[in-house]
Amino acid sequence: MERKKSVYKSTPAVIGVLLALKLLLLRIFFFGEIYWSGLPGELLSVFGLLCLAELLTPVRAKVGVYWSLNALLSFLLFSSALYFAHFGTVPTYAVLSGLNQVPQVRASVSALLRPEQFLFFADFVLLGGLKIVQLLRRRSPRSLDSFPTEARQSRKWSTNTVAVVLLLVSAAASFFYVQQGKSIDNELVRAEKIGFLNYQAVAAILSREEDLVIAEGNIEETRARIAELQSSYPYLTASEGTGAGRDPHYFGVAEGMNLIVIQMESFQNFPIHLTLNNGAEVTPVLNELAGEGVYFPHVYQQIGQGNTSDAEFMFNTSIYPTAAVAMSTGYGNRELPSLPRMLQKRGYTAQTFHVNKVTFWDRNKLYPALNFNQYFDKPAFENDHFNDYGASDEEMYRVGVEQMKDLQARNKPFYAQFVTTSSHSPFVVPDKFKQIALPPELENTNLGNYINAIHYTDYAIGQLIDQLKEAGLWENTMLVLYGDHFGVQPSETSAEEIRSALGIPYDDTISRFNIPFIIHVPGKQLGIVAERTGGQVDLMPTVANMLGLSLKRENFTALGQDLLNIDRNVSGVRYYLPTGSFFNDEILFVPGQGFEDGEAVSIRTLEPVVDFARYRTDYEYVLSLMKLSDEYVKLLPKR
Structure with missing residues (x-):
């Protein structure tokens, strides 16, 4: 006892x-x-x-x-x-x-x-x-x-x-x-x-306080405050070609064309134009598309908890993720202003393709919220056992092309969104799908596996293009490609290993969050390398402009900017990096307890920037903009 x-x-x-x-x-x-x-x-x-x-x-x-x-x-x-x-x-x-x-x-x-x-x-x-x-x-x-x-x-x-x-x-x-x-x-x-x-108590209290404030809000007032805030930032300092009554640069260069958007899984920017020491080109297809179209080398991920699904959300809405919950889960019950809705007004059919189950990350809620006409998930594809998700990118594109051919036969313009999975971690490509010979030092390494997966993604895109040409779809289709988020984890592959193995500059934060963004318009040898810094909320406004969609005339509230028509930009980040972090045309800034004890790194040289006091206005601006973005999405009507 x-x-x-x-x-x-x-x-x-x-x-x-x-x-x-x-x-x-x-x-x-x-x-x-x-x-x-x-x-x-x-x-x-x-x-x-x-x-x-x-x-x-x-x-x-x-x-x-x-x-x-x-x-x-x-x-x-x-x-x-x-x-x-x-x-x-x-x-x-x-x-x-x-x-x-x-x-x-x-x-x-x-x-x-x-x-x-x-x-x-x-x-x-x-x-x-x-x-x-x-x-x-x-x-x-x-x-x-x-x-x-x-x-x-x-x-x-x-x-x-x-x-x-x-x-x-x-x-x-x-x-x-x-x-x-x-x-x-x-x-x-x-x-x-x-x-x-x-920390958990603070998260609950702040969420409750914000919800109480928003419950008494008015969406039109919030939209007006967003417009007022955005007009206070000097995005545009030059007036040439964009004055009153003039359309922006490249407006409507793809007007009336079909639209294919490929969101590439775990695709960072550093493989673009990368050649291995054995002479193998990692992304030959994307390199050619970038050379013919518009390539943005300084675009960065802005995803929240929903990762890939958040990237889909941002591309189609130009709204920041709240970072408190995956947007598909938290806001899949809303009527989201979106690219599909704008295109549908012009007679387009909007379809989206993903080889996993549609319930993964609540896409069965997200796609109706974005107003896609139809989605194609796991049952629509033959499982060629590429990875845990099932079918390969090639199989996804095969099904997609069949659908696009059907729409073409009915004289229906289309918007097709493809969400790739073949380059998902842990980047294991089955032998029968491997398309690149790696140098011996990269064999059986995480970096080598990643390059293998990225090269296969590039190869499959090439197969898609061949099918589009064979079906007579290529010449009337604008192709947009971008990465959803980083792939290489610092805990698995160090920056030093990447620098040494590939002979390129690489930073664990800046290079990791840097994703490619490429727009190809058939018949237009644009050949533009656009140096403007951007984030994922900027992708849709840029694409909409080239399609001839004026967000202003559509009365569309976008939290991002058209990267081809601004002279300065700042992109807020608050996941993977703390709230208040941002990329602008010169630095990545990460706050400490506040602005004064933060740190800045040059996005061009990857070297620390000691004197960053002049960027305080960018810090305050992105905090205000993301707060208004949260307010806006929470006030959107439920469907």
Whole structure:
């Protein structure tokens, strides 16, 4: 009996120590060190949870509740460490609710697993071992019912008193940390300063406060404020060719043409025009398209939690992701102003193709919200077993061309969106699909696998073009290609390895987030390399202009800009990088706790920029613009 009482009394302390150690371990995964200044907030939040468990749980269930709480938090901390390894962002409770998508990308997740991440469960392994030893010795613990009632009651009052006092102290301290955290935009700094659990409280409070403000908002007023804010930024300093009554440059060069948009999975910009040391050209098809059309070498990803689906959302809407939830999940119930809607007014049929199940990332909600006429998902394709998703890019294009031929036969112009998957991590290309010979030093490396996958994506696009020409579709079809997000993880392939193996400049942030954007218009030898910096919200306004769609005349609220008709640009980012980060024509800026303690790197030289004070207006502008973007999308009518 005395041994059992001792075990019970020690359980809260043991669990408290274990959870504290696990939160310290999480800080190492997040920040590379513990950062002792934020430790009190971390530990006090644990005390608060344990005190609640002590006060609300019946005596018989306490030991089980404590260990269950430990198990739940261990899983959440493990998931958060794994999430951070991929996204470089501290997850919120809303983000972790998307764990149901993990089985769909199990191969990608498996590639991120490291032995040290499983330390969150080390205590359970040890406990299991002790239980096995106990069973082997055939010792059965005695029941808690053997506690004398008076002893239990006396201990209960004294323990409850201590728990109440500690709970009040923890709550007061957490309130202080939460208030402090609300004023910090940088999510990583916020988590460091106030602790992981308090960080979740701040996320919930800020979301609630924003929802209350927006609930009283008016969408037309928000649109007017967006227009007013955008007019305050000097996007255009030259008036030649774009004055009153004049159409923008390249307006309508593809008017009336069909539109094919290819969103390329995990496709970074550095493979474009890259030749390996054995003379192999990595992207010969895209290189030719870039040379004939318009190539934008300084476009950067802006995706949020939804990754690929967020890129689809942005291309079709020119609205920033909120970063709190995948846009397909959070806003798939809205009537989204979109490119398909504008083209449908002109008689176009809008179709989208993706070889996975349409329920992946709730695309079954996103596509109706964007107003695509039809989508083609897994059942529409013959599975040639390319990767975990199933069919290859070639099979996707085969089905797509059949659909486009049918529309052509009925004299229907079309907008076809293709979302590729063959270059998805972990970049394993089956032997029968491999199209490039790698140098020996790249064989069986993550970088070599990536180049293999990228080259196959390029090859499949070439096959699509051949089919379009054979079907008589090529000469009347504008082709747009862009990357959805980065592919190479720094944890798997270092910047130094890329620089050494490929002989190119490479930065773990700037080069990683740099994606290609290419527009090809048949019969137009444009041959333009557009140096303007842009983001994914800028893609649709640029494409719309070339199609002869005036967003102004359409009364369309776009958060991005036409990259061919501005002299200056700034693109905000708040996922994979903290809120307040931005790319402009000169630098990447990443804030610290605020602007003053931030860091800047030149996007041209990849060298640090010490004097970045003149960019404060860009920082303040993107914060305001993204806030208004969130307000706008939340006010859109539900369908």
